[in-house]
Amino acid sequence: xxxxxxxxxxxxxxxxxxxxxxxxxxxxxxxxxxxxxxxxxxxxxxxxxxxxxxxxxxxxxxxxxxxxxxxxxxxxxxxxxxxxxxxxxxxxxxxxxxxxxxxxxxxxxxxxxxxxxxxxxxxxxxxxxxxxxxxxxxxxxxxxxxxxxxxxxxxxxxxxxxxxxxxxxxxxxxxxxxxxxxxxxxxxxxxxxxxxxxxxxxxxxxxxxxxxxxxxxxxxxxxxxxxxxxxxxxxxxxxxxxxxxxxxxxxxxx
Amino acid sequence: xxxxxxxxxxxxxxxxxxxxxxxxxxxxxxxxxxxxxxxxxxxxxxxxxxxxxxxxxxxxxxxxxxxxxxxxxxxxxxxxxxxxxxxxxxxxxxxxxxxxxxxxxxxxxxxxxxxxxxxxxxxxxxxxxxxxxxxxxxxxxxxxxxxxxxxxxxxxxxxxxxxxxxxxxxxxxxxxxxxxxxxxxxxxxxxxxxxxxxxxxxxxxxxxxxxxxxxxxxxxxxxxxxxxxxxxxxxxxxxx
Amino acid sequence: xxxxxxxxxxxxxxxxxxxxxxxxxxxxxxxxxxxxxxxxxxxxxxxxxxxxxxxxxxxxxxxxxxxxxxxxxxxxxxxxxxxxxxxxxxxxxxxxxxxxxxxxxxxxxxxxxxxxxxxxxxxxxxxxxxxxxxxxxxxxxxxxxxxxxxxxxxxxxxxxxxxxxxxxxxxxxxxxxxxxxxxxxxxxxxxxxxxxxxxxxxxxxxxxxxxxxxxxxxxxxxxxxxxxxx
Numbered sequence: 001x002x003x004x005x006x007x008x009x010x011x012x013x014x015x016x017x018x019x020x021x022x023x024x025x026x027x028x029x030x031x032x033x034x035x036x037x038x039x040x041x042x043x044x045x046x047x048x049x050x051x052x053x054x055x056x057x058x059x060x061x062x063x064x065x066x067x068x069x070x071x072x073x074x075x076x077x078x079x080x081x082x083x084x085x086x087x088x089x090x091x092x093x094x095x096x097x098x099x100x101x102x103x104x105x106x107x108x109x110x111x112x113x114x115x116x117x118x119x120x121x122x123x124x125x126x127x128x129x130x131x132x133x134x135x136x137x138x139x140x141x142x143x144x145x146x147x148x149x150x151x152x153x154x155x156x157x158x159x160x161x162x163x164x165x166x167x168x169x170x171x172x173x174x175x176x177x178x179x180x181x182x183x184x185x186x187x188x189x190x191x192x193x194x195x196x197x198x199x200x201x202x203x204x205x206x207x208x209x210x211x212x213x214x215x216x217x218x219x220x221x222x223x224x225x226x227x228x229x230x231x232x233x234x235x236x237x238x239x240x241x242x243x244x245x246x247x248x249x250x251x252x253x254x
Numbered sequence: 255x256x257x258x259x260x261x262x263x264x265x266x267x268x269x270x271x272x273x274x275x276x277x278x279x280x281x282x283x284x285x286x287x288x289x290x291x292x293x294x295x296x297x298x299x300x301x302x303x304x305x306x307x308x309x310x311x312x313x314x315x316x317x318x319x320x321x322x323x324x325x326x327x328x329x330x331x332x333x334x335x336x337x338x339x340x341x342x343x344x345x346x347x348x349x350x351x352x353x354x355x356x357x358x359x360x361x362x363x364x365x366x367x368x369x370x371x372x373x374x375x376x377x378x379x380x381x382x383x384x385x386x387x388x389x390x391x392x393x394x395x396x397x398x399x400x401x402x403x404x405x406x407x408x409x410x411x412x413x414x415x416x417x418x419x420x421x422x423x424x425x426x427x428x429x430x431x432x433x434x435x436x437x438x439x440x441x442x443x444x445x446x447x448x449x450x451x452x453x454x455x456x457x458x459x460x461x462x463x464x465x466x467x468x469x470x471x472x473x474x475x476x477x478x479x480x481x482x483x484x485x486x487x488x489x490x491x492x493x494x
Numbered sequence: 495x496x497x498x499x500x501x502x503x504x505x506x507x508x509x510x511x512x513x514x515x516x517x518x519x520x521x522x523x524x525x526x527x528x529x530x531x532x533x534x535x536x537x538x539x540x541x542x543x544x545x546x547x548x549x550x551x552x553x554x555x556x557x558x559x560x561x562x563x564x565x566x567x568x569x570x571x572x573x574x575x576x577x578x579x580x581x582x583x584x585x586x587x588x589x590x591x592x593x594x595x596x597x598x599x600x601x602x603x604x605x606x607x608x609x610x611x612x613x614x615x616x617x618x619x620x621x622x623x624x625x626x627x628x629x630x631x632x633x634x635x636x637x638x639x640x641x642x643x644x645x646x647x648x649x650x651x652x653x654x655x656x657x658x659x660x661x662x663x664x665x666x667x668x669x670x671x672x673x674x675x676x677x678x679x680x681x682x683x684x685x686x687x688x689x690x691x692x693x694x695x696x697x698x699x700x701x702x703x704x705x706x707x708x709x710x711x712x713x714x715x716x717x718x719x720x721x722x723x724x
Binding site (some may be wrong): 057062085089090093097099102103112116117118145149165 | 389391394395396397398399400401402409410413414490492493
């Protein structure tokens with residue numbers, strides 16, 4: 001189905017295999033299948049309520065599924081005996097509302113997971129955290145608290161926090177949609193750099209400029225289904241479904 | 255009003271043989287404080303556990319937590335006091351019951367346990383509310399980092415929840431302190447009991463009760479002030 | 495243990511427990527709640543009046559009452575009410591009032607402090623626009639309060655007022671300290687007379703538990719209905 005199905009030799013980093021999910025009687029994911037190979041950047045888009053945020057949260061089992069299976073780096077997410085905390089620690093996640101821990105300083109936000117999950121020493125965790133903070137351009141704010149930073153700055157810290165765990169893949173759940181417009185750019189810049197360095201990324205976003213710039217593939221969802229799963233160029237130049245065309249015309253109109 | 259005021263009564267010797275009426279009230283105050291503090295330790299620890307249980311995904315933990323809160327909230331404190339004092343020693347194996355009954359200061363221990371369990375149900379409700387007030391995303395963020403459920407509570411949810419519920423917890427602490435007076439029914443010689451016996455012996459009703467009233471008001475004032483200081487100390491910079 | 499649990503003691507004392515004890519408890523609860531809500535509402539209006547000589551005493555009253563243990567307040571009024579009676583009637587000596595009157599005055603005035611906090615929150619939660627609209631059609635302060643603000647506040651706060659009444663229902667057991675025969679007092683008297691503490695206290699606990707759980711379930715249902723209608 002996918003135009004750029006991974007060569008047989010390359011194992012997919014994330015493999016989502018015909019998964020379905022219900023909230024009570026409402027089916028929110030319908031038989032969804034897609035893959036992300038190592039080094040690939042996949043943008044997931046679609047109208048609100050299409051299930052894209054739910055889909056990305058199933059990858060690290062923040063949302064349980066009722067049917068189908070997901071593997072990350074060959075490890076079954078639903079499989080019995082999978083050490084979920086360990087698996088999650090290798091999957092970085094960035095949330096729409098940042099979700100920095102408000103009672104911890106920026107440094108502590110960056111080191112908590114490293115110390116408690118990876119068992120790194122205070123020193124190592126701090127060094128690693130500060131290096132990443134520098135990378136997102138916020139070294140000067142290490143001692144501050146999340147409430148003292150702007151939204152854009154908080155989201156950059158959140159990205160650094162996820163990176164501090166040395167993840168093999170990064171998930172972004174609408175990372176810019178809670179930001180004031182003037183702050184979107186600084187966050188996207190960090191993400192673009194990350195993509196160019198070869199990070200495997202799955203990104204739920206409406207930022208089509210970002211998709212054009214760095215995405216390898218675009219997954220378009222509507223009403224819980226994956227309607228289109230195409231290369232970036234195919235998706236933007238010749239979308240096959242009416243739904244994707246309507247969506248694109250609306251979102252690119254302005 | 256034809257009432258003979260005599261504010262000097264506090265310096266009259268008390269019928270106990272040692273000390274004055276003022277000493278008697280002071281001893282009552284100390285018992286009130288000791289009972290309030292000891293029972294608060296139980297209430298805070300147990301209440302936190304029960305409150306957390308009510309927010310866990312496990313149905314069993316939820317049911318136990320809810321059952322606990324309903325049980326201890328829906329029986330009057332005085333009845334609970336009588337149950338701990340008169341009933342529990344009887345329905346325990348006889349040797350334990352006998353041991354309990356001969357304990358020195360039995361009414362103190364009983365009051366501490368009774369108030370601890372009673373107030374725990376109220377603390378539990380506050381802790382639950384605090385955790386539920388936090389955005390669901392905080393739990394997700396902790397989980398996504400790879401923290402276990404226990405770690406998520408320890409490092410993310412509880413530190414925030416306790417900050418949110420500090421003011422209502424202060425009220426519960428004061429309620430617990432006031433409730434120690436119910437233990438006079440099982441013979442604890444706390445402040446109200448002492449004011450009452452002072453009234454009986456000296457017949458200076460209003461002086462005795464005024465003194466107790468002023469002391470309770472002062473305790474409230476001190477606790478509220480300390481709680482305000484604590485609130486400022488633990489306030490997170492940049493939080494609204 | 496329970497081998498000698500005596501059910502007959504409970505059965506034979508049922509008429510006394512309920513006919514005398516529970517009737518007393520429920521009467522005291524109902525009267526004190528009604529009086530407490532009325533006085534509590536007045537206190538709330540005083541505090542929100544913006545007039546210092548009204549607001550300040552109301553605030554002091556509420557804060558002092560809420561800082562004191564109910565047991566101490568019961569003792570206070572037990573001795574104070576005769577003097578209050580003397581003052582009110584202009585008699586030459588403290589008049590003797592029954593223990594029930596004393597308890598009723600105590601619980602009414604004590605709970606008024608708690609009810610007033612609920613009503614104050616309720617009144618403050620009514621949008622300012624409501625008052626403005628009422629005044630715009632020419633209603634005066636009394637009319638605005640009586641026909642627009644208080645009915646809404648009372649309605650919104652009804653679940654909290656009822657929950658506080660359940661607390662009051664439990665608190666009435668403290669009349670034990672002035673030897674009145676409420677439900678617990680009755681159970682306690684039988685317990686002492688027959689040496690059956692285990693049976694009588696457990697039975698009293700179960701009855702209180704049942705009544706309070708049923709009552710709070712009803713309040714929760716009411717709360718949901720109010721939430722839906724609004």
